[in-house]
Amino acid sequence: MHSGPEKARALDQRAIILDDVQSLGSMLILAPHPDDESLGCGGTIIRLRQAGLPVYVVFVSDGSMSHPNSPTYPAGRLRDLRETEAREALSRLGVSADACTFMRLPDTAVPFPDQQGFAEAVATLVGLIEAVHPATILVPWERDPHRDHRATWQLLQTARTHLTMPTRVLEYLIWLWELGRPDDMPRPDERRVWKVPIDTVIDQRNRAIAAHASQVTRLIDDDPTAFYLSPELLTHFERPYELFLEV
Template sequence: MTNLPSPPELTTYPTHPPGAATALGSTLVLIPHPDDESLGCGGLLALLRQANLPVWCVLVSDGTMSHPNSQKFSASARQHLREEELRAALRELAVPTADLQTLKLPDGAVPTPKEAAGVAAVEKLVAILQQYQPDSVLVPWRRDPHPDHRATSALALAALAHLTHPPRMVEYVVWAWERASPTDLPQPGEVQGWQLDISPVLRQKQRAIACHRSQLPGSPIDDDPAGFTLGPSMLAHFSQPTEVFLEASGG
């Protein structure tokens, strides 16, 4: 295991064995952008599927803004490419793709529940939750340092508030590993955190991450010099044999 400079708030939680994943039961994961599922909770998803538990996915944004200046790949082509990469990653994790739901909200401007588009998105999420009735919902950490991640968390909370018997909500971490300010991180007494040992499925997770080729060095979208790719230091956080999860204290 590589020692990485990480926020201590995220590295001191107790580690649970791989089998602890089954406590989540059937699970629905909200994905702000294609790749967040593999980075933040790919190991957990693979362990859930190893236990034959249902996993459903909702892609929130259209994923078009990582390379907005590309001429080779139009916005619609980028959207298609990234959805195909997501489907390939989910197959690596043994997650069925037939039921993948896509909200197609604007990448970089996912609305909050206070906006009209956000209200409509909440209504869609409520319908999806009622359709599948998962035992648990995976959502990005509420203050993960990306506006789309925070908006996705807010949409999830608003949708869950409409349910008489809401599922367990578990938050996963993506950008807080590298970009978090002290106030972005969990505060004392705010959450109960835990780490999950994903070592039996770490190779699966790595293969799933590798499916997101457009977001990695050597991206096929090669005509936007200002385009985004995940850097080596960021990727290193997701080569670890554990994943971190957070739950509201008392929840």
């Protein structure tokens, strides 16, 4: 398996700089979990907002499985905490608190096409996209190594078959660096690679990541099985640019 930096370099060598964020237009972002928006495309969100472009974020899952065995944060309380953190992160990215929707699908069980709840989730997503009418949609990469990220990609693919408006779709990267296998990597003939510079806004982006305190600190310390975005994991997001893939 290639290391995270090696994988990044492989894509970096193919990347075309996309510095004119105005060309992306209004944006809708699909975040499988609260924090994916900041990790995967937070710098780009800031730059879009600085350019006066509207940004809307859809949080797909309820995030309640990051600490599944915490006695002090059972699922409902953890969901509420993560939604509060998400709104604070959006504020730090320059996005208003009302410019988001929480779909509250089950964390680690966002449905795939052959599973119960998929059609209903697609219908909800179609309604949101038609209401927001974005020029561009951001979604995790098709083979990002987390089942909820892949399911979110599938939701969008099906939703697009019901849309009459044309929308550009860019895919962002979260777990490819840490968990990706060679066959998870995009092939050279499969996607165009874009690079959005975020060096001027990376400190602000980092403050948005820090808003997800339940994920990046030991705020909840009573579940030894908990997920934790350690400083070592976060090094994958220290690059002064964000990469996006496009068919």
